[in-house]
Amino acid sequence: MRTNLASATAIALFLSLSTSAAHAEEVTAWRLFISDHADPKVTVIDAVDGGKLDTFKIKGPASLHRSESGRTVFAVQGSAGVVTGIASGISFEDHGEHGDIDVEAPKLAGVEITGKKPSHFVEHDGDFAAFFDGEGVARIISEKVVLEGKSDFREVKTDAPQHGVAVTYGSHVLLSEPNREKPDELPVGIRVADEAGAPIGGIHACPDLHGEASSGNILAFACATGLLVVSHRDGTPAIRHLPYADSLPDGKTTTLIGGRGLQYFLGNYGADKVVLIDPTVESNAFRLISLPTRRVHFAVDPVRAKYAYVFTEDGQLHQLDVVKAEIANSLKLTDPYSMDGHWSEPRPRVAVAGDKIVVTDPLKGVLHLVDATSFEKTGDIAVEGKPFNIVSVGGSGQTHEGE
Amino acid sequence: MSRTLKLAAVMGVITSLPIIPSVAAAENLKVVASFSIIGDFAKNVGGDRVDIITLVGPNGDAHVYEPKPADAATVGSADVVLVNGLQFEGFLQRLVEASATKAPVVELTKGGEVLRNTEEEGHHDQDKAAKGEEGHAAEAKEGHEEGHHHHGEFDPHAWQSVHNAELYVKNIADAFCAADAAGCDTYRANAESYGQQLAALEEEIKAAVAEIPEDKRTIITSHDAYGYFEHEYGIKFLAPEGVSTESEASAADVAALIKQIRQDKASAIFVENVTNPRLIEQIASETGLKIGGELYSDALSDENGPAATYLEMMRHNITAIKGAILGS
Numbered sequence: 116m117r118t119n120l121a122s123a124t125a126i127a128l129f130l131s132l133s134t135s136a137a138h139a140e141e142v143t144a145w146r147l148f149i150s151d152h153a154d155p156k157v158t159v160i161d162a163v164d165g166g167k168l169d170t171f172k173i174k175g176p177a178s179l180h181r182s183e184s185g186r187t188v189f190a191v192q193g194s195a196g197v198v199t200g201i202a203s204g205i206s207f208e209d210h211g212e213h214g215d216i217d218v219e220a221p222k223l224a225g226v227e228i229t230g231k232k233p234s235h236f237v238e239h240d241g242d243f244a245a246f247f248d249g250e251g252v253a254r255i256i257s258e259k260v261v262l263e264g265k266s267d268f269r270e271v272k273t274d275a276p277q278h279g280v281a282v283t284y285g286s287h288v289l290l291s292e293p294n295r296e297k298p299d300e301l302p303v304g305i306r307v308a309d310e311a312g313a314p315i316g317g318i319h320a321c322p323d324l325h326g327e328a329s330s331g332n333i334l335a336f337a338c339a340t341g342l343l344v345v346s347h348r349d350g351t352p353a354i355r356h357l358p359y360a361d362s363l364p365d366g367k368t369t370t371l372i373g374g375r376g377l378q379y380f381l382g383n384y385g386a387d388k389v390v391l392i393d394p395t396v397e398s399n400a401f402r403l404i405s406l407p408t409r410r411v412h413f414a415v416d417p418v419r420a421k422y423a424y425v426f427t428e429d430g431q432l433h434q435l436d437v438v439k440a441e442i443a444n445s446l447k448l449t450d451p452y453s454m455d456g457h458w459s460e461p462r463p464r465v466a467v468a469g470d471k472i473v474v475t476d477p478l479k480g481v482l483h484l485v486d487a488t489s490f491e492k493t494g495d496i497a498v499e500g501k502p503f504n505i506v507s508v509g510g511s512g513q514t515h516e517g518e
Numbered sequence: 519m520s521r522t523l524k525l526a527a528v529m530g531v532i533t534s535l536p537i538i539p540s541v542a543a544a545e546n547l548k549v550v551a552s553f554s555i556i557g558d559f560a561k562n563v564g565g566d567r568v569d570i571i572t573l574v575g576p577n578g579d580a581h582v583y584e585p586k587p588a589d590a591a592t593v594g595s596a597d598v599v600l601v602n603g604l605q606f607e608g609f610l611q612r613l614v615e616a617s618a619t620k621a622p623v624v625e626l627t628k629g630g631e632v633l634r635n636t637e638e639e640g641h642h643d644q645d646k647a648a649k650g651e652e653g654h655a656a657e658a659k660e661g662h663e664e665g666h667h668h669h670g671e672f673d674p675h676a677w678q679s680v681h682n683a684e685l686y687v688k689n690i691a692d693a694f695c696a697a698d699a700a701g702c703d704t705y706r707a708n709a710e711s712y713g714q715q716l717a718a719l720e721e722e723i724k725a726a727v728a729e730i731p732e733d734k735r736t737i738i739t740s741h742d743a744y745g746y747f748e749h750e751y752g753i754k755f756l757a758p759e760g761v762s763t764e765s766e767a768s769a770a771d772v773a774a775l776i777k778q779i780r781q782d783k784a785s786a787i788f789v790e791n792v793t794n795p796r797l798i799e800q801i802a803s804e805t806g807l808k809i810g811g812e813l814y815s816d817a818l819s820d821e822n823g824p825a826a827t828y829l830e831m832m833r834h835n836i837t838a839i840k841g842a843i844l845g846s
Contacts, residue, residue: 331584349794376612378584393586421590421616438590438616 144205144218145468145509148188150177152461152477152501157190157201159221160482162468162507165496171223173199180236181506182243182258187224188506191236191245198233198245198254200226200261203508216512225264228254235280237327239334242283244271251293253281271312277302280327282334284352286310289334289345292318301325305336305343307352319343319354323367328380330373333394335380337368342380344394357394360401372413376420379437383410386454389425391440402440407431409454414465416472419487424472426463428454432474434490444490448483449476461501468507477501547698550596552607553580554818555677556626556686558828560600562712563690567701571596576820579792580606581763585613593617598697600690603627606674608764624693626686633673633745635761673761675816679746680720683828684713719829726836727751734785734843738775738801740793743815753839756784758801763793763816772801779805786810786842791825792817810842 145162155175159168175195181188181203188201204221207214231249238244244255256268271281271288279291279302287309291302302325304318326337334345334352341358359367368382368390384390386409391402408429416422422443423435430449433442452462461477471493472485482496482505547568551557557572564570571592574580580602593599594617601607603625614623676682691709695702727735735752741759748755758767758775767775779801787807789795791814802809813835814825825831 332582333584349796374587376585377587377590377616379587391587393588395586396588419615420612421618438587438594440587 139513139515141511142216142218142514143469143509143511144216145471145507146203146205146221147466147468147473147482148179148181148201148203148221148506148508149475149482149498149502150179150190150504152176152503154500155192155195156500157188158498158500158502160496160498162471162473162509165494169221171199171201171221173197177504178236179504179506180238180243181508182238183241184258185508185510187258187261188508189236189243189245191233193232193234196229196231196233196247196249198228198236200224202262205508205510207510207512214510214512216510216514224261226256226261226266228256228266228268230254231276234278235327237280237282239282239329240285244281244283244288246279246281246291248278249276251276251279253279253288253290255281255283255288269310271308271310273312278325280324280336282327284334284345285350287315287352288312289352291324305354307354320356323369325369326371326382328371328373330375330380331378333373333378335371335373335392335394337371337382339367342368342371342392342394357392357400360399363390363401363403370413372415372423374415374420374423374437375417377437381413381415381423381435381437383413386410387427389413389435391437404435404440404442406433406442407445411452411454411462412464414467416467416487418467418469422487424465424467426465426474428452428462432465432472432485446485446490446492448474448485448492449479452478461503464503464505466505466507468509469511473505473507475502475505477503547694547701548595548597549694550593550599550621552599552601552610553578553816555816555828555831556600556602556690558818559626559683559686559712560690563687563705563709564694565704565708567698567704568694574817576818576823576826577791578817579763580816581608581792583607583609585609585616587616589613590616593619593621596621598693599623600693601625602674602676604632604672604674604676605670608762622693622696624689626689627674627676627682628689630676630682630685632676633749635671635673636742636745670761673742673745675743675761676746677828678744678815679750680716680723680832681750682746684716687712687716715829719832723751723832723836726840727753730840730843733783736782736784737810737839737843738779738784738787738798738807739813739815740788740790740795740798741815743790744813747835754782756782758797759793767797772797776801776804779807786839788813788838788842790815791819808842810845811838813838 147160147162149158155173157171173190174197175192177190177192186206190199202222202224204219206217230247233245234248235246242257244253246253251273253271254268260267273290275293277293282289290306292304292306294300294303301323304321306318307315321338321343323339336343344357345352345354366385371382380392382390387406389404406427408427411426413425425433430451432446432448434444436443464475466473470487472487474483484494486493549568549570551560551572553574554576560570574583599621687709691705694705736754739757741763742757742761744755758772787802788810789798789812814831819825824834
């Protein structure tokens, strides 16, 4: 193990173990993986000291996804037709009453999954499903296999190319159902299939399906009419439709993220509102929050479960209290980034790395750092090019020297 | 090393905050109970002076419960929060943090005799135990971003011994008295009255166990929830899953258990109300044991079930155990 790669706040602890006295260090390491809006590259920044760790050349501009464990980051390059696996270099091992951290250099995992127009990328049950819109095919691979450097994926096919999604669910796969009458439009529902893709039962209607997320043991898809909520029922997926509340104005959710630490979903609702959703309650499942201007991006805080963050086109980052369903604080960080124009133009993205909230500012070539506790800006990190998508990986754990 | 420790040595999960001033007598005490068994104890002690909200309801599994923003709001407006402790409620730290509650968070196992988690035994030293869950929370907060639930060094299912239930009741009365001095006499009287029912229950359980031949006192359940029952009353429980239902039993665990069942000549096998029965059904089929019914481990039944209160739960369990063994 090479802890020198982690700018670590190391606190020496002496733990008297039953066999020998081993020296345990508390190590904190956080890394930011940032894609560029124009250049095919992923830059890795040490979030503790701000230094650049590495730059990986890829095939095209990418959206980034980190795995639940944090051991893997995936660069989904829609225009280049490839999904590239990157080993983050940070891993944790649970030892019951403490967790160990292992810190190594980040590296390309040596895994590429190719196909036409990869877009939605979803992890569930330790499996990643990349959906290739241009083929209507999902390619599924486990994290274990990716970290072994193997590209051993399995394929599950739908009936037609579509801007679709696939989610593994135990021994099942949930697949979006294409709109057969209007193939260019969004999917119309979800179908449960076995591992080979053979359908089980009928279609669960979800018109204009776009956006999915997990929170704890619940998975949700966003539809024009409400949410499809998926939960376990004796090992099989139980799917129910949660209609938008009558009290909501006209609108729909098209992007969904799932709470961590608290179980909830946060979705956009139209352009300038977000909605907090608790699919487990009978009433008041939807709580609407108006934003000062249109939403650019949002992220949940995985450490401080009470908060999520929303960035709006006026250049403000908002701290959203998900318990009170209100904006607790707002902070001006960037020049305005209008939501007029193409959806894929370079605009800020938000990630949380320990006690820091990090916001990309593509047109300025910097990352803005905000302290998550005080909600005050603490600095910038310059990044060459147009830093765009961002994910963070890291945490704290013990290392044991001399074991 | 003995499996039993005085819990006085174990620090609390959450730094206890200063006791809040007594609420006005006209207002009921707003109490949050982490799960249904504690909710029932609180109801017996508080009577009509308290309003209780239970987070993990009947037949719910607190090991894997996912708290909601509404739960955080509930805890945030509580006067007293009652929890089991011993890392039973894996969600507690993040929920309390999100709630920003000023209410005391009272661990009801404090001061009781606790059993070491046999899975963890010999794994850590006792000084480490004194660090308690506070230390875990700090480690879990970042390293396992979502406050991953570590399995603790101690078995948290202390209520499975009626002797410990008496301690839960005492701790609840103390907490209510601290928060509502005007109602203290009522709380103490209620606790005394309920304590007498617990004492009678204890005798019933001991009498029922005495009727079971000693060589037939080994039974199977889903997870290690009955260590305290075993320790107190002498029924041996074997289970494929550990003290938490969070991690599933491996094929090797199940194979080892089946081997042990055959060696120890287990007399009966039971499903639990908080776990999926499939694994128990598989073990029953492979060992030829007939499922003797459903035991209530970490949660009460709903109002229409056979274990709607703690007293009913314990009576139902011993009756089911005795019936299945003597009928086998």
